[in-house]
Amino acid sequence: MSQQLVLDNRLESIKTTAWWLYVIHAVSFVFSLGAFSIIPLILNYLQRPSSENTFVHSHHTWMIRSFWWYVVWVVVGAAFFATFIGIPVAWLIWIGAWLWKAYRLITGIVRINRNEPAPV
Numbered sequence: 001m002s003q004q005l006v007l008d009n010r011l012e013s014i015k016t017t018a019w020w021l022y023v024i025h026a027v028s029f030v031f032s033l034g035a036f037s038i039i040p041l042i043l044n045y046l047q048r049p050s051s052e053n054t055f056v057h058s059h060h061t062w063m064i065r066s067f068w069w070y071v072v073w074v075v076v077g078a079a080f081f082a083t084f085i086g087i088p089v090a091w092l093i094w095i096g097a098w099l100w101k102a103y104r105l106i107t108g109i110v111r112i113n114r115n116e117p118a119p120v
Helices: 009-032 040-045 055-081 084-113
Strands: none
Touching: 009 040, 009 055, 009 084, 040 055, 055 084
């Protein structure tokens, strides 16, 4: 038996908004290493309540958590960078954080296109 997801106009609208927020996060991530992601982050916080009880709600949570964990790892890398001995470790942390954030953005976009919730 196949399962069909029926999207109403409201759900389609909040899904489209979340998709665009992924795109804005990704553009910010590529061009500013996430420095301008504060703008879509604020929009995630504003849009999340209107998406409650839908699969889109998990995507807002996914993007918010991705942002804050990325910030944590950038700060940890900066702490290592502050010591001359830790500079190579800092670069490894930053590269790992960049790859992790890229994975989370790609995974989120793929899952929202498939009408699947983000793994929160």
